[in-house]
Amino acid sequence: MKNTALIALIALVSFAASAVDLSNIDADQDGKISKEEASTHPMLKEQFADLDTNGDGFITKDELKNG
Incomplete structure (x- = not known):
């Protein structure tokens, strides 16, 4: 079950990454998501x-796309 949730998360994140708009998560706009930035999103924080x-x-x- 946990693997199914992870696969679903990766698929969702990969789809979102294809749009390449991380601006709502990437608070400092440096092109990457830190642990601190991910901590505001439960699924990202967990995975x-x-x-x-x-x-x-x-x-x-790239990690999101290749995930």
Whole structure:
């Protein structure tokens, strides 16, 4: 069940990333989502480590697209 939710989240985020409008999440407009920025969105907060594939502490548009 948890994997199903993760797959659904990744699909949703990938779809959203295709529009490449992260401005409502990316508060400082630096082109990436920090843990702090993700903390305001429950699903991103919960899955942050899985989406941050390179482990740098940020989620980028490429990580969302490739997720």
